[in-house]
Amino acid sequence: MNNKQEVGFIIDLDGTIYAGNELIAGARETVELLQAKQIPFVFLSNRGNYSRTMCQAKLKALGIEVSIDHIILSSTVTARFLSTYYKHHLLWTLGDRGLAEELQAHGLQLAEEPELADWLVITLHEHVTYHDLNQAFRAARAGARIIATNQDRSFPGEDGDCIDVAGMIGAITATTNKNVDFVAGKPSSMMAEAALLQLGLPPEQCIVIGDSLKSDIQLAQKANMKSVLVLSGSTMEKQVQASPWQPTWIAPHVWSFIQGYYTTGVGHIDRT
């Protein structure tokens, strides 16, 4: 493998760096090696219910210290999209407070009543109540367009798979007969572009590392980037063969790939 050309890494979080509140083995060593070698990298996550500040604090608690510029979440990309094209629109959120925090950090305004909202922004809501769903339902019925941070169906939790944003979206679309107008998260080109802009490298020089064929590997394939499927999260190796999205490499976890890439040349399965 040619290690001389400069590369940048786009690294998923859930299932790649941590699972729930547990760090995946070697994740800290991975970041330390990239930092020591000054290799550009960015974390790119479909988490929309966190703000970057919250995500930075979570990583720090797990022993990984990065600047906020190294974190791009689907809430970040949603906020950038809305603040670029709909700066003065009023928003209603269905999701944990991290979403509202990220929207407000981009200068966006929340509506005081659901019926006044121009947009309903949906993400994961781990504390959702009937009242929350009903307010979102009213926003959509009163004419708010719908944007979702992502539409993943499930994510790996500490004690098994958990319902994700698709469940929140379903509650609203099924009851209002409306559709989602935009989905910001992976595998969208908006997420790929945000990561490439941050790295300042052309796609051919970027490698996506993640545990989801549908989100991470598809994003890489669509944007012409190489990819590594890690088996530390939601995907088992036997699922790869039938997938329309094929990773360039498969590795047990992020550290085994990075270690192999920069030192021994082994530790991952080279599929090129």
Ligand SMILES: [Mg+2]
């Ligand atoms: Mg993941």
